[in-house]
Amino acid sequence: MAQKRCGDVFAFLGAEEQKRLASVVTERILEQDSYLFEVGDPADEVFFLAQGRLSVQKKTGFHRKMQVVAILESGAIVGEAGLLSGHVHGVSVRAIEHSHLFRLGCQELQTLERTDSQLVIQLLKHLLLISSLRLEKTAERLAHVL
Incomplete structure (x- = not known):
């Protein structure tokens, strides 16, 4: 069962809520x-990164060049x-290392809306x-550039 391997990725929820979410991801x-x-x-769909690191890349406008705009870590x-x-x-997301994620799709979310609002x-x-x-961090970075 996914819940046993979720680690801290659902730490923002209580134990019972974690179990309920783990049952649908x-x-x-x-x-x-x-x-x-x-x-x-x-x-x-939305993904919860349980383990590993991901690179978020955005097109630069120069041919097919991509710029790393964020590194995401566990949690x-x-x-x-x-x-x-x-x-x-609007971005590409690539694994920097072996990564373990949990997926929640729109259909699962719609089911939860009816059963566990x-x-x-x-x-x-x-x-x-x-x-x-x-958004706050992006605004801070932009302020430093300007």
Whole structure:
């Protein structure tokens, strides 16, 4: 069962909530240099990085050059915009090392909305917090450049 190997990736939830979320996520293993997704791929899922490191890369506009814009480590969440309908990925995410993730797709989220709305609220609050912190860091970096 996924819950036994989740480690701290769901630490933002209580023990019971962790079990309930673990029952609907699926495991995904990425070998070093494998892509989780690439720019333009359909986005319909979010991933929780349980172990490993991922590189987030953005196109630079110079031919096919990519720029690393973030390194994600264990505990990180990636692809959260995938929970919004009709999105495609604006970045590529590649494994820097062997990585273990848990996947929550839109369908699983919709099921949880009907069966466990309190868990969904906790999950969305955490995703909002992560997005807010990322936006804050981006603003700080931009302020240093300007």
